[in-house]
Amino acid sequence: MVEQNEAARTYARIVELALDPVRGEFDVDHLREVHRRIFQDLPHHGPGEFRPDAPGHFKQRALEASSARIVVPYALRSETDQHLGPTLAALQGGKALSGLDTLEMSEAMAQTYARLDYLHPFREGNSRTLRSFTEQLARENGHELDWGTTNVSAKSRDDLYVARDVAVMNLRYPDLTEEKVLSLETPEEYRAGVLMLQQLHTYRHHDPLQEIIRKSLERGRDQEPYDRRMTVLDAAREIGAVAPIAANQAARNAEEARLAVLRQKAPAATEQQAIERREWIAREGNMAALSERLGQIESGYITIRHDPGAPALDRLAALADGIGRELAQQRSAPSPSIIPMRPNGRDDIER
Known part of the structure; x- marks a missing residue:
């Protein structure tokens, strides 16, 4: 009852x-004021105040749609004090994101959100504070970041x-490998490294933050499908952004379909379709x-x-599909007329 209130x-x-x-510069004071205003009615949560120092800061998160739990390693308070100001200063009062298109904004916003x-x-209340903060940051740069698209179901x-x-795990343990885990000095660091490596492997095919933000940005801007004419350069950039994520989605879909068929929750055709799409990625749909x-x-x-x-x-x-249609039209287009030339190099059109 208290939590609901x-x-x-x-x-x-x-x-x-x-x-x-908040009328601010997207700096530390701005972030603190967002938190203060959200929690102003709940003084026991320290509105606008930073968390106290502690030997470690971990959170054990229980996922809603499954029984899985994730241990998340956050920064020590000393790291927060050292890096929060520079991280926000890099936004240049929000101007650093000016003029970015959807792909660029999703990448920039994902990096900013992850670091914070x-x-x-x-x-x-870090999550609530960051959602409000990033929504305002996107809006003041011409984008509508709709976090509501991530709250429609447990999944x-x-x-x-x-x-x-x-x-967050990748920021705490960048480029983590088995060799790096073995080189960790204390038993506590080693156990944490092993756990992080296991978790990163478990969720290796899940959508990264920039993919979720891209979809949220697009749903906040447009609702209905439409025909979009784009340059080859823009298409190449979009392929570069979505192809690796698409490959992971295809692999995850195939595995989920396999399990669903084994549990008799889906027909065999579902798995076959997922496998065919995964194979299409490997054969024709790769970058x-x-x-x-x-x-x-x-x-x-x-x-x-x-x-x-x-x-x-x-x-x-x-x-x-767009590339295929354009190539088909290109092949079916009539060849340009060739005007015969006279031996002296002049054509037959009267001057």
């Missing part, structure tokens, strides 16, 4: 923030939890194959059916 109070304050945001989440400055919430937590076909486009443009918020796998398929 507190959630209702903070929700009301978050709505107020959306209508009347890892630094975890407040004892309670969508878990997807966001996993993406955020994996990003190298699509880039090679894209290089054959003579017009410099392709048209795709753009479905805002579609997963990377569907976006990649739309790009492949």
